[in-house]
Amino acid sequence: MIIGIDDTDSRKGMCTTYLCAVLVDELKKQRYGEVSTPRLVRLNPCIPFKTRGNGAVSFEIRLNKEKEEEVKEVVKARVSGLSELSEEGTNPGVVFIDDTVLNAIGGGEKDSESVLKNFYENAVREVLTLEDAYEIISNLHLDYFGLKNKRGIIGALAAASFLVLQKTKPDCYDFTYELVAYRRKERWGTSRFIEEASVWKSDAATYPLTWDTVDVANRKTVFAPHSPCPVLFGIRGDSVDAIYKAYELIRAEPEERKMPFVTNQGTDFHLIMCEDAKEKLEDYHSYVLDGVVGSNPRTVEGGHVVFSTLLSGKSEERSIECIAYEPTKGFRDVIRKLRVGDEITVFGSLKKKTLNLEKIELRKLNLVEERNPKCDKCGRTMESAGRLQGYRCKRCGTYRADKDRVSIDRGIEEGLYEVPPVARRHISKPLVRMRMEMEGANRKIHPSR
Numbered sequence: 526m527i528i529g530i531d532d533t534d535s536r537k538g539m540c541t542t543y544l545c546a547v548l549v550d551e552l553k554k555q556r557y558g559e560v561s562t563p564r565l566v567r568l569n570p571c572i573p574f575k576t577r578g579n580g581a582v583s584f585e586i587r588l589n590k591e592k593e594e595e596v597k598e599v600v601k602a603r604v605s606g607l608s609e610l611s612e613e614g615t616n617p618g619v620v621f622i623d624d625t626v627l628n629a630i631g632g633g634e635k636d637s638e639s640v641l642k643n644f645y646e647n648a649v650r651e652v653l654t655l656e657d658a659y660e661i662i663s664n665l666h667l668d669y670f671g672l673k674n675k676r677g678i679i680g681a682l683a684a685a686s687f688l689v690l691q692k693t694k695p696d697c698y699d700f701t702y703e704l705v706a707y708r709r710k711e712r713w714g715t716s717r718f719i720e721e722a723s724v725w726k727s728d729a730a731t732y733p734l735t736w737d738t739v740d741v742a743n744r745k746t747v748f749a750p751h752s753p754c755p756v757l758f759g760i761r762g763d764s765v766d767a768i769y770k771a772y773e774l775i776r777a778e779p780e781e782r783k784m785p786f787v788t789n790q791g792t793d794f795h796l797i798m799c800e801d802a803k804e805k806l807e808d809y810h811s812y813v814l815d816g817v818v819g820s821n822p823r824t825v826e827g828g829h830v831v832f833s834t835l836l837s838g839k840s841e842e843r844s845i846e847c848i849a850y851e852p853t854k855g856f857r858d859v860i861r862k863l864r865v866g867d868e869i870t871v872f873g874s875l876k877k878k879t880l881n882l883e884k885i886e887l888r889k890l891n892l893v894e895e896r897n898p899k900c901d902k903c904g905r906t907m908e909s910a911g912r913l914q915g916y917r918c919k920r921c922g923t924y925r926a927d928k929d930r931v932s933i934d935r936g937i938e939e940g941l942y943e944v945p946p947v948a949r950r951h952i953s954k955p956l957v958r959m960r961m962e963m964e965g966a967n968r969k970i971h972p973s974r
């Protein structure tokens with residue numbers, strides 16, 4: 526049986542991953558059956574009504590049919606007991622996918638599999654309603670449980686679906702790991718004690734197999750939250766050995782427990798590719814779009830940097846506003862160097878018709894600058910002889926039809942750039958993870974760390 530859970534936390538406390546860790550430990554201890562490594566699934570990061578990171582969880586427990594009901598009761602009791610029910614935005618949901626459905630999918634039943642696949646993918650890329658989830662629950666005869674308006678059922682079904690797909694098609698989705706350490710209850714809400722030097726040491730010993738533990742350029746550790754939630758810190762990476770090695774090097778307050786998760790963090794799965802983007806780009810969706818810089822960047826109030834991009838490959842040329850917000854820090858220095866005519870690919874989420882940049886690829890820099898020609902005789906800059914009339918030297922009377930085209934130094938390299946770890950979304954793929962594939966494709970990456 527696969528169990529998906531979501532929306533048990535609030536901004537003030539709890540964390541759905543903690544509830545999951547407690548449940549996994551409890552179910553293991555009670556020997557109901559073998560429990561899998563849990564999944565942590567990040568859903569569409571632009572959804573307006575999310576709590577914090579918009580993450581849902583799931584895990585599998587292999588057990589005898591007669592124990593199923595008992596386990597469901599344990600899950601319901603923990604979700605009811607640990608959720609932040611007094612908070613308005615907390616609407617827990619739990620979905621159970623039992624062995625009848627799993628065995629059918631494992632036996633090659635394609636319809637249910639594709640229904641769950643579409644639901645997971647849409648939960649990360651589109652905006653789903655509770656009705657979308659109920660329709661699948663009803664069609665597949667799934668058991669579920671919810672509290673208050675039960676909105677968490679959407680994420681619960683998505684997280685459960687992700688695990689189903691990983692089981693049936695192990696290579697189907699890119700994934701990474703996070704090892705999360707949790708605080709002892711008496712410390713919740715107090716400031717975290719973590720020896721900073723040990724964090725830097727841990728990062729240095731394991732990067733790039735672990736990433737987004739620290740932000741070197743901004744001199745900050747970014748692996749621990751500042752909220753009153755039970756999370757002490759989380760170590761993200763591409764290798765189980767590396768995240769445990771990093772963990773061993775960290776000196777911090779005593780923890781209550783720790784739990785490894787398999788996750789879609791760091792994969793860019795939220796991005797809809799350019800060619801798949803519908804004619805109409807919609808708010809609350811994230812895209813990868815090819816285009817050409819249409820206006821030189823300008824810094825606006827608050828330190829944000831904006832420019833427009835003329836989108837290519839569409840039926841008619843369209844333009845879209847792009848923005849690098851102030852919290853993206855040094856990334857704005859890259860954006861400020863853009864120039865009209867640069868061929869680029871932009872990566873980010875659309876909100877209020879503006880693309881909030883997460884990455885950019887400078888594919889081909891515009892190195893040509895047109896200048897009024899210089900006189901061959903005296904070397905002075907020639908002046909326009911009137912609209913479409915060419916250029917003339919007033920002193921010598923020499924004439925030239927066209928401007929000079931000179932090659933300029935741009936002070937920036939072509940390649941992929943990204944926002945720094947302090948501004949990175951959980952689901953965004955750090956460029957350092959692309960080092961192998963980009964090398965083969967002869968594309969340069971400029972990882973921010």
Ligand SMILES: [Zn+2]
Binds near residue numbers: 918919
């Ligand atoms: Zn002259």
